[in-house]
Amino acid sequence: MLTTPALAPPAIEQPAPRQASYGLVTGLAARGTRRIVVSSRGHVLADAKLRGRRFSLRVDLPTGDLTLRVATLDEHGRPAVSVVREVFGLPRTARPRLAGSHEDPALARRIRHLARSFHGTSGIYVQNLTDGAGAAWNASARFPAASTLKLAIATTVLASYHGVPPPGSYVDDLLRRMIAYSDNASANALEVWLGGSTSAGGAKVDGLMHSVGLRDTIMYGGYELGTFARRIPVRAEEQPSFGTGKYTTASDLSRLLRAVWLASDGRGPLHSNAFTTADGRYLLWLLGHVQDAPKLDRILGRGNGLAVLHKAGWIDAARNDAGLVFWRGGVFVASVMTWRSGGAGISSDVLAGRCAAVALARFRVLRG
Numbered sequence: 001m002l003t004t005p006a007l008a009p010p011a012i013e014q015p016a017p018r019q020a021s022y023g024l025v026t027g028l029a030a031r032g033t034r035r036i037v038v039s040s041r042g043h044v045l046a047d048a049k050l051r052g053r054r055f056s057l058r059v060d061l062p063t064g065d066l067t068l069r070v071a072t073l074d075e076h077g078r079p080a081v082s083v084v085r086e087v088f089g090l091p092r093t094a095r096p097r098l099a100g101s102h103e104d105p106a107l108a109r110r111i112r113h114l115a116r117s118f119h120g121t122s123g124i125y126v127q128n129l130t131d132g133a134g135a136a137w138n139a140s141a142r143f144p145a146a147s148t149l150k151l152a153i154a155t156t157v158l159a160s161y162h163g164v165p166p167p168g169s170y171v172d173d174l175l176r177r178m179i180a181y182s183d184n185a186s187a188n189a190l191e192v193w194l195g196g197s198t199s200a201g202g203a204k205v206d207g208l209m210h211s212v213g214l215r216d217t218i219m220y221g222g223y224e225l226g227t228f229a230r231r232i233p234v235r236a237e238e239q240p241s242f243g244t245g246k247y248t249t250a251s252d253l254s255r256l257l258r259a260v261w262l263a264s265d266g267r268g269p270l271h272s273n274a275f276t277t278a279d280g281r282y283l284l285w286l287l288g289h290v291q292d293a294p295k296l297d298r299i300l301g302r303g304n305g306l307a308v309l310h311k312a313g314w315i316d317a318a319r320n321d322a323g324l325v326f327w328r329g330g331v332f333v334a335s336v337m338t339w340r341s342g343g344a345g346i347s348s349d350v351l352a353g354r355c356a357a358v359a360l361a362r363f364r365v366l367r368g
Contacts, residue, residue: 086285104366122351128330129324198222212255214256249337261333
């Protein structure tokens with residue numbers, strides 16, 4: 001007959017609910033724990049002996065939404081289980097790191113061909129964030145930003161908020177509606193939360209964006225309701241004429257997404273601006289739940305180790321998408337902006353999908 005008491009469930013520190021994770025599982029087990037088993041979707045991801053109480057394991061998570069089960073076992077094999085829900089799994093190979101920028105000539109030729117075949121003006125930037133290889137076309141030309149700058153609003157709100165907004169709180173609700181459903185009223189409310197008005201909140205957004213190197217991006221208040229190698233060349237080949245309003249560039253959007261990605265592991269310029277690691281993981285989790293017609297993911301699709309975390313935006317004449325594409329070999333950023341004075345439509349989405357597909361194919365070849 002067993003006389004020792006059952007173990008208390010382990011205290012899980014990482015991953016946290018409603019955050020993205022690269023597979024780091026950390027926490028504290030009860031005294032008497034001998035083994036730890038991590039599983040998800042019916043598969044064992046790790047089974048290890050434990051000495052002491054603290055554990056830190058790196059596991060290969062399934063990509064996408066998952067529930068993680070962490071079981072600790074005593075000397076008799078009796079388990080104590082903790083469960084972490086609403087985790088967005090990302091590949092271990094995509095864990096943030098710093099890498100320089102260099103142009104890949106073969107990819108550059110393909111991107112230029114796609115840009116020139118588009119009947120309108122486009123700005124494109126793609127880069128493999130794990131090794132720095134990439135290509136660009138017209139990436140410093142300013143385009144109407146539309147809803148892509150809701151990512152900038154979210155970043156500024158999280159940098160201003162103490163901790164991660166609790167589920168169901170006012171700010172959490174607004175962030176989810178703004179990112180997942182691109183709700184304009186929620187974006188305006190968050191700007192008011194930031195500064196007391198949309199214009200003052202927009203100025204705070206601009207301030208943070210400029211501090212992390214986005215020099216060609218302007219928030220311009222709220223939204224209307226109801227709607228050594230050669231560095232990757234970032235220049236303006238063709239500038240659309242659209243008057244005043246929100247604007248940004250393919251280069252700036254890519255820079256912002258890279259900064260969010262780096263911050264999710266405690267690196268990069270955003271992390272030094274009160275934007276925490278938890279903020280980065282929470283924002284990636286939000287981006288993983290965007291409800292939108294296929295754009296960057298139009299050809300790639302999702303599943304089979306692929307995840308596209310993106311934010312699109314459009315007005316009548318402009319249609320944009322920018323995001324992080326995670327795959328088993330790592331992660332790349334892609335920003336595709338388009339302008340047609342007579343109206344942008346499905347061809348813009350097709351261009352975004354083709355750019356992402358061409359980039360992924362090339363990065364797979366380069367990885368070998």
